Amino acid sequence: MGRCFQIALAASTACLLSGCMSYGETVVYQLYQTNADRCAQNETDACVAMLQSSCDAPASVCTxxxxxFQAQASRQLSRACQSNDDASCHALDAVACDNGDSAVCDRLREDYARLYSSCKLGDASDCESLSLSVWPKAQTDLAINQCENGDTIACRVASSSASAMKVTVDKNAQFATF
Known part of the structure; x- marks a missing residue:
């Protein structure tokens, strides 16, 4: 971890202990921290969740x-990709597509279609690759829709795809003090 991240982590921990964060802010922070820890352990889906997430908390927590956390996830995936980790490279492509890179989106749609067709023809390794890969949000949404229409292959993709971390908490909730 970078020195700046360690300082931010120490400051936030001190803040948590001293009570300067509300309960809602603490929940949001802890979810980010959990994904940061998983990302640091090379769990690609956690890194992608951090990069795709939008912070649903008071501005102080988000900024x-x-x-x-998102910078840490990006560095982790980039290092792994540079070390020839295909899953991390594919995850970075999914994030790039989500951020509007149409050339990458086109390539990922082609990859998905190729794997899907092969899986449908009974290639178990392509079925596994399809369901274990991180896909852009648009592709995941499509898989969810196809799953709702009874497509079992799409259901595997939908259930295993990493999705953006959505945090729904009462941002102003406080710990009760008696």
Missing amino acids: NYAPE
């Missing part, structure tokens, strides 16, 4: 912590 102080979310960018650090």
Whole structure:
């Protein structure tokens, strides 16, 4: 971890202990921290969740912590991709597509279609590749829709695809004090 991230982590931990975060802010922060820990352990889906997530918390939490966590996830995936980890490279492509890179989106749609067709023809390794890969949000949404229409292959993709972390908490909730 970078020195800046360690300082932010120490500051946020001190803040948590001293009570300067509301309960809602603490929940949001802890979810980011959990994904940051998983990402650091090379869990690609956690890195992607961090990069795809939008912070649903008070501005102080989003500006102080979310960018650090997202930068850490980006560095982790980039290092792994440079070390020839295909899953991390594919995950970075999914994020690039989500961020509007149409050339990458086209390539991922072609990859998905190729794997899907092969899986449908009974190639178990392509079925596994299809369901274990991280796909862009649009592809995941399509798989969810196809699953709802009874497509079992799409259901495997939908159930295993990493999705953006959606946090729904009462941002102003406080710990009860008696």
